[in-house]
């Protein structure tokens with residue numbers, strides 16, 4: 196499989212080694228005290244819960260039978276045990292009551308502690324994953340796997356929580372129960388204990404087999420779930436397109452297929468679980484039946500059956516029966532534990548798969564903080580091709596040997612046919628991508644040497660597709676400059692010719708813009724984005740078709756205020772409508788990523804080249820539209 200066919204997740208997820216061990220290393224060690232407290236509380240609770248059957252068995256033999264034996268208890272010094280039968284009876288009552296109290300209190304403690312531990316880890320996994328997402332290169336998002344990503348933050352973090360809270364504590368309970376019970380049974384009667392515990396190796400082998408067989412099915416289920424999330428996410432975010440093209444049936448089919456994938460992969464896990472769970476119950480039940488058969492026969496006949504030797508007391512037999520019952524329940528839980536462990540393993544692989552995706556665009560140790568930027572921009576022989584997340588070239592050359600300078604107060608316009616590389620050229624200044632050759636400089640610094648924060652603070656950027664967050668207009672203008680005063684927000688809106696329409700809205704600056712700003716028109720959204728870019732008063736303004744969606748009248752007004760704004764700033768602007776760039780100090784005409792012409796509007800028109808053709812086509816077109824309007 197070539198990299199192009201493989202998602203970044205698949206690649207890095209496959210390389211994650213021992214994901215659950217890594218979970219403990221990365222998230223458990225800093226929370227060891229919670230883990231240890233949980234373990235200890237669990238240990239005490241389980242140990243205390245083993246006491247009543249032992250005391251009961253001892254009481255039967257020492258106090259209730261016709262022929263009584265001496266009252267002894269494992270781990271309890273003989274000097275603590277009262278000498279009289281009555282004293283021993285009350286001692287037994289106290290021990291049984293006490294053990295229930297201890298079990299109750301410590302079960303509560305371990306519940307609280309385990310919850311705290313597990314939810315704290317889940318919180319950390321979520322926030323770390325989100326933080327990592329924000330650091331990832333744009334190339335990652337160009338592959339757009341929103342559904343996968345949402346799955347990590349939701350399902351996977353949840354699976355890990357369930358594992359730490361439930362599976363981990365339950366498996367400890369299981370180990371303590373089985374270990375503790377085995378210990379007690381062996382100390383009471385090792386021969387009968389062998390009979391009782393003979394099923395344990397079979398249970399272990401059966402469980403290991405199940406885990407091995409079910410693991411790939413879990414992985415398949417998780418990917419199917421992530422794929423389903425992606426489908427849903429795409430269907431909903433593109434709902435307008437779905438409706439306007441009447442594609443509801445098509446989308447329904449696609450979601451149905453994705454959902455069927457989840458259904459089938461889930462069923463393939465469940466089919467094994469159906470088999471495993473009764474298998475475990477059967478093995479646990481066999482152990483109980485064997486104990487009852489052998490112990491019962493021993494008591495019934497009064498002689499040790501088969502190769503067994505010695506005597507068996509009724510009380511010991513009762514303790515055995517109670518104890519065997521005790522481990523049937525936790526053993527039946529094993530299938531749930533295995534379920535959660537497998538789920539958690541696949542989820543941890545995905546969490547760490549994400550965290551292992553390399554980030555190439557970030558501050559390195561000696562990045563320079565750009566202070567008091569002037570806004571001198573220089574592109575020196577810049578070439579560029581898009582790369583994929585694996586660092587391999589993913590597109591043809593998009594920019595080739597582009598050089599230009601822009602000083603404060605100057606405007607450089609980039610024009611050219613669609614796909615010529617104009618937007619890409621601007622993005623390199625913000626270091627959303629890095630050139631494959633050549634250097635982009637701001638105030639003489641290679642942008643790669645500057646801290647991303649100070650670089651991006653110095654550049655106000657309005658992209659081609661403006662994004663607004665759900666919130667008020669004021670919040671959207673303030674985005675990125677969260678401490679800006681109301682007055683500053685208004686000033687920025689005025690500069691972007693947005694103040695007028697904002698004040699006409701019922702709630703003015705407090706109007707909610709809806710998901711992605713859908714409650715505003717395209718032109719209104721652009722003006723808010725422009726206001727956002729000018730709010731911070733950056734020395735460099737980068738406008739990628741910032742006024743393409745507004746009417747000519749508004750565009751002229753914006754142009755006038757931009758002229759004022761750009762008087763002492765460096766402005767890089769991409770425009771399709773050439774009328775907006777006639778005053779630019781330099782116009783670069785891009786064709787196939789290379790600058791084919793450069794100069795002022797007048798120079799380029801008089802040269803009669805590509806720009807002049809574009810200009811004539813546009814002014815001619817405008818003239819005919821106006822003629823048509825008349």
Ligand SMILES: Nc1ncnc2c1ncn2[C@@H]1O[C@H](COP(=O)(O)OP(=O)(O)OP(=O)(O)O)[C@@H](O)[C@H]1O
Pocket residue numbers: 337581589590593611612613614615616617618619620659
């Ligand atoms: N994220 C990406 N990954 C791979 N190739 C890309 C990516 N973005 C753009 N391209 C390709 O790079 C080329 C230049 O795109 P760019 O958006 O810079 O063009 P443009 O001149 O701004 O076009 P337009 O005028 O239509 O906005 C196009 O061929 C496009 O297919």
